[in-house]
Amino acid sequence: MRDTQPLLSVRNLTVAFPSLKDLVPAVRNVSFDVGREKVGIIGESGSGKSTTGRAIMRLHPGKTQITADRMQFQGLDLLSQSERQMRAIRGHRIAMILQDPKYSLNPVMTVGEQIAETAILHENLSRREARLRTIEMLEKVHIRDPERVMGLYPHEVSGGMGQRIMISMMLIAKPALIIADEPTSALDVSVRQQVLTILDELVTGNDMGLLFISHDLNLVRSFCDRVLIMYAGRVVEELRASELDQARHPYTQGLLEALPSLTDPKDRLAVLRRDPAWAEV
Numbered sequence: 001m002r003d004t005q006p007l008l009s010v011r012n013l014t015v016a017f018p019s020l021k022d023l024v025p026a027v028r029n030v031s032f033d034v035g036r037e038k039v040g041i042i043g044e045s046g047s048g049k050s051t052t053g054r055a056i057m058r059l060h061p062g063k064t065q066i067t068a069d070r071m072q073f074q075g076l077d078l079l080s081q082s083e084r085q086m087r088a089i090r091g092h093r094i095a096m097i098l099q100d101p102k103y104s105l106n107p108v109m110t111v112g113e114q115i116a117e118t119a120i121l122h123e124n125l126s127r128r129e130a131r132l133r134t135i136e137m138l139e140k141v142h143i144r145d146p147e148r149v150m151g152l153y154p155h156e157v158s159g160g161m162g163q164r165i166m167i168s169m170m171l172i173a174k175p176a177l178i179i180a181d182e183p184t185s186a187l188d189v190s191v192r193q194q195v196l197t198i199l200d201e202l203v204t205g206n207d208m209g210l211l212f213i214s215h216d217l218n219l220v221r222s223f224c225d226r227v228l229i230m231y232a233g234r235v236v237e238e239l240r241a242s243e244l245d246q247a248r249h250p251y252t253q254g255l256l257e258a259l260p261s262l263t264d265p266k267d268r269l270a271v272l273r274r275d276p277a278w279a280e281v
């Protein structure tokens, strides 16, 4: 029977950073679930999207205060895991793709060595088997000349290729959940589509969950199944991507009105409205 429980269940997550005097909340009472589906988080800069993603991985500096009524992943309470237990979860059961793959790949190891190391760790393969698996994985993410790419260092690959390499490593580790934080915003439009297609193949083909953080509403609308809209540290609205046009919150409506359209061009785009009341409890 198919498991209908969400992979990740978050209730009233609050993240506060220390300032000179006290703690300043950047994320406030955020609640959502992620199943085996693609969930987008959108919102403007500073709305708390990345902070939410990093809190799930518990990747914040020491004095950050993370509280939640629930932050459960596949039956595990993430907040009560020790740092050692979190290390076993990160990369293995929950993986993260960031905007620039150069920061996620090890700069002093070739691409081939890094993928092979993942294969040896996860699948207990010999060096020779790991090499063959690496070639297979690079082919799966549509890299045409895998043997050449294996010998390159991270600084020698383009952004789009770097993201595909990250995705190929995830194909080996097969995490249940991927948190992708603006994974395509540094890429050209044509490469962006390629990377999204491969990410979709990975997630849908392996029945994974994806939390896709972006400031691009059009992209999230076409790529994700559901969308959380964040404003000033809160989720102000949650909708199926196909139902965004029926958004009720004035902030979401404003985001939609501010989008340029090729089919229905406007002389002037609407200016995004903001109301301090939306940030209130």
Ligand SMILES: Nc1ncnc2c1ncn2[C@@H]1O[C@H](COP(=O)(O)OP(=O)(O)OP(=O)(O)O)[C@@H](O)[C@H]1O
Binding pocket: 017, 018, 026, 043, 044, 045, 046, 047, 048, 049, 050, 051, 052, 061, 215
């Ligand atoms: N380590 C930190 N220490 C202190 N404040 C932080 C830290 N990380 C984030 N913040 C603050 O938390 C708030 C939310 O930031 P966050 O990066 O989550 O926003 P975002 O929606 O992801 O924006 P962007 O799209 O620009 O990445 C911001 O005000 C930011 O300055």
